[in-house]
Amino acid sequence: MTEINAKIKVVPLENVKIDGGLIGEKNELVRKEVIPYQWMALNNEIPDADPSNAIENFRIAAGESDGDFIGMVFQDSDVAKWLEAVAYQLSTNPDQELEDLADSVIELIEKAQLDDGYLNTYFTIAEPDNRWTNLEECHELYCAGHMMEAAVAYYQATGKRKLLDVMIRFADLIDDKFGSEAGKMKGYPGHQEIELALIKLYNVTGDNKYKKLAKYFIDERGREPFYFNLEWEKRGGKSHWRDFRKMAGAEYYQAHKPVREQEVAVGHSVRALYMYSGMADVARETGDEELVKACRRLWNNTTKKQMYITGGVGSSGFGEAFTIDYDLPNDTAYTETCAAIALIFFAQRMFHLEARGEYIDVLEKALYNGVLSGISEDGRRFFYVNPLEVQPEVCENRHDHKHVKPTRQKWFGCACCPPNIARLLASIGEYIYSYSDKEIFVNLYADSTVEVKVNDKDITLKQQTEYPWDGNIGITISTDDDAEFTLALRIPAWCKNAELKVNGEIINITGLEDDGYVYINRNWSNGDKIELALDMSVEKV
């Protein structure tokens, strides 16, 4: 497929009800355990764990408390991801107490915002005169992006605009500051994330400037001269992290050449995959074919040459990075939980560009293996690093295994992964189905019910399955009137034998080599039943 298929969309979260199964259990775990636990973590209430101080930092910045900023320079993003997870959960399971708590956090965030719209507790508390002087290391645009995502999610879930308006003010400040126009800074984020967030902001506000700014950040990266060298010289050679600049060259930030010319995945894997997701978003919103081609190349390299069998990516602990093709050691694998999550974001966006099953195959693999490995059954312990082989005594005694923890941890000084899992699993309903004007795609198999409008008819699909524990899936259609549309079912590439029936009649599965979906176009009636059996025999890979 070469044309951008901008017609395939995410089904809004409130239209998907997860009824049970493994995905349902994990979704519920986030609601019942992970969100309350992480609230405790953000408030330094987990015994014997590194204190987060993230909420206290906002209190200090808001003038409600005294003290020094504690934590990573990007600590604000943990609050943002927690709020985003809360928003997703509120859109499917209203909870007044939780909403009140979130509202109080949002009020605090609003108070921490400065008069000109600036919002970042680290700089407000610790370095008020040094804003925008160290984009390379200090994550201002990254934190802004995460809070924009939270703001959009919270607005969509509750209809409340307060956080959205806060982030619109900040986005407008950023837009005044950065861009290719004369007088603006030609910088871009040291950690990508704001690119995809700006597209979300554009989608809810309809304001083109956010789309334009996202595109600017994508296209400015990789131009000569290297921006991070210029700002470093301007700072008089000062660094935030000791020795960081020795490790991180332009490739670390995917800034070694313009992103449209990049052939292979390099550098910090979460940065890379957030950026590829942003590129796919910008491509979709602008119809930019050249950018789609770049996304496809980077997808192919990432998933065909630099991905583990678990969907883990970023094999090197040094720089949390991609290395070279097929360099995938089992024991020193870094494969950060966030990288698997970011791969899921990229995969879903690629699917929405061109509806190919391979994207969802990778998404599914990363979800069940690379992501779920990162959280314990009780939702209170987490892996940051997800190796395929662990020998505890080796991890403790060998410097090149120091990043590998033999057991999941209560929390981390750098706690990017736990709230990232929370927001992904809280929004997992968005990944099960997709739709267009005339099609409903069943991407993931999970016990769930979806309501969508296709061909102007309201359709409900009820999916019943024990998947992934077995491969039998039943789908029942509910509709007031007969409705013509295409039901597209993913046949995973790993499945060698699949059997499909509609109302008991066998349907031949053909054409899969093209895109991995079987398309059933017919005039559907209320009560029509689809049975799909995916052979799940154990195989050696």
Ligand code: ZN
């Ligand atoms: Zn992480």
